[in-house]
């Protein structure tokens with residue numbers, strides 16, 4: 019039994035996809051009380067004009083994203099383009115606001131400022147505790163490692179959605195020393211909502227439907243240093259990953275297929291055991307029974323990651339597939355899971371384990 023701990027929460031960027039999903043999961047959380055909802059170009063317009071599926075607050079008028087409007091809450095969630103969240107977080111801190119700040123954007127995820135500058139081309143905002151409770155650390159169980167870093171924290175850097183999928187797929191093999199972290203390949207099928215509402219307003223349905231399109235090819239994607247950082251945390255000395263995302267005609271979902279060179283002589287049963295042990299007690303990361311493969315459709319609306327692993331003995335490689343809903347386990351659900359830990363609430367409180375199908 020836990021003590022009730024009602025908290026007020028403001029969402030900056032409530033007109034966007036990530037902000038809208040954060041609001042949806044928070045509306046189902048028994049302890050959350052929705053405070054300010056803010057936007058940028060859409061400030062002054064009703065929430066229902068942008069999030070028509072969120073009926074309970076459809077008439078709420080969006081305020082401008084400013085520290086004045088965001089101050090005075092227990093929790094502030096930043097669902098803003100990278101750069102904007104770093105600036106607002108710094109202003110809130112300067113003002114002395116003592117809210118827990120949850121950044122859904124990239125600004126505070128990377129530890130290495132040089133990696134930030136190389137991939138984002140701007141000054142690094144800083145590093146916050148990383149909001150992936152299941153992240154492995156060598157020699158520590160998942161129950162104690164990243165969760166200990168998140169318990170009671172006042173700042174949470176929520177992982178990139180692709181990063182969550184690839185990290186959860188590969189980290190058991192890295193931590194157990196069964197795969198070569200310098201020979202990794204990941205290819206992802208991504209739904210369009212991952213690109214954000216405002217980023218691709220020019221896209222025509224006639225171009226998107228019926229086509230699969232690669233993007234950020236050739237080692238340029240901003241999630242590469244973040245994946246490498248996670249796999250180093252899981253025990254890799256150095257990481258080399260070829261990472262290729264593709265856009266597929268679906269609204270939500272990520273299917274990440276990652277392969278890695280198997281350490282020669284490793285028994286396939288040992289591989290399965292490593293993945294099984296890693297996720298045996300995880301509430302939201304589920305290794306499927308042998309022979310069943312994850313699909314994005316079975317994660318929609320849920321804070322669930324479905325994982326499978328197999329050994330391709332002829333190729334000498336491990337193949338692991340992870341499916342998530344990019345907006346739930348990949349963003350808002352993962353954020354709320356970490357926020358529950360920060361607040362001392364049960365980690366699973368208010369979070370959907372079951373999805374929507376068909």
Ligand SMILES: NC(=O)C1=CN([C@@H]2O[C@H](COP(=O)(O)OP(=O)(O)OC[C@H]3O[C@@H](n4cnc5c(N)ncnc54)[C@H](OP(=O)(O)O)[C@@H]3O)[C@@H](O)[C@H]2O)C=CC1
Pocket residue numbers: 030031032033034035036037056057058059060061083096097098099100102122123124177178179211212213214215216217344345348349
């Ligand atoms: N979509 C996804 O699956 C994921 C997104 N994220 C991250 O979440 C953040 C938001 O992404 P997403 O919701 O997809 O993007 P959207 O384009 O859907 O929404 C962006 C939001 O930010 C506001 N905004 C735009 N420009 C500015 C600015 N200069 N200053 C302040 N606010 C601004 C917009 O307001 P307005 O509508 O009024 O212009 C809108 O509310 C990003 O950092 C993204 O990388 C992280 C993981 C996954």
Ligand SMILES: CC(=O)N[C@@H](CCC(=O)OP(=O)(O)O)C(=O)O
Pocket residue numbers: 100122123124177178179180208209210211212213214263265
């Ligand atoms: C389909 C699509 O474009 N997806 C985005 C996911 C963005 C994301 O996870 O957000 P951050 O910018 O917060 O890292 C991408 O691959 O860049």
